[in-house]
Amino acid sequence: DTGVSQDPRHKITKRGQNVTFRCDPISEHNRLYWYRQTLGQGPEFLTYFQNEAQLEKSRLLSDRFSAERPKGSFSTLEIQRTEQGDSAMYLCASSLLTLEGYTFGSGTRLTVV
């Protein structure tokens, strides 16, 4: 059990560019979540997968955001046409169906310049 892995740890991009983040959950976890954390705030829920099905998307996720979890394993979060307001820490978490082991990764810090 190596925990939840996220890649990259840091990403600096120019406004208007597309970026993609990857999350590898704990292998036996069915549930995978994405959260966003801005400076001085607690994380806010973005989206949730149970196996490969995306079951909920927050209103925080505009049409520029898309997430996938092919085959119910790793997940990707893509942001198209990035804006400065997208600058934040993007956190991935995973858990069992029972919520046991609700574990977060180290996050990807995105800076849009």
Next chain:
Amino acid sequence: AQKVTQAQTEISVVEKEDVTLDCVYETRDTTYYLFWYKQPPSGELVFLIRRNSFDEQNEISGRYSWNFQKSTSSFNFTITASQVVDSAVYFCALIDSGGSNYKLTFGKGTLLTVNP
């Protein structure tokens, strides 16, 4: 709707002092879960504890202890004999059944600084 309030934005203590971090929650559900996470400067959220609403027994884990009181909707966290390594932002969070039973609602966090 669910809500978590951590009224203490920042706390500064001297090493070996005891410190209590407050957490007050709001939910209409009778079934819910409360969590505490630690976020050191590296950014990772480290799980500390999960408590369900039917288990009001207080818990102690080494220097950490948690006081869950449903009557006041509070789930406070105490660090005994604080150490410099305890310096971090601490988040209290809630999952309830209203709307979803998997989505964490976080407080704004309390920045704890332990000075040598």
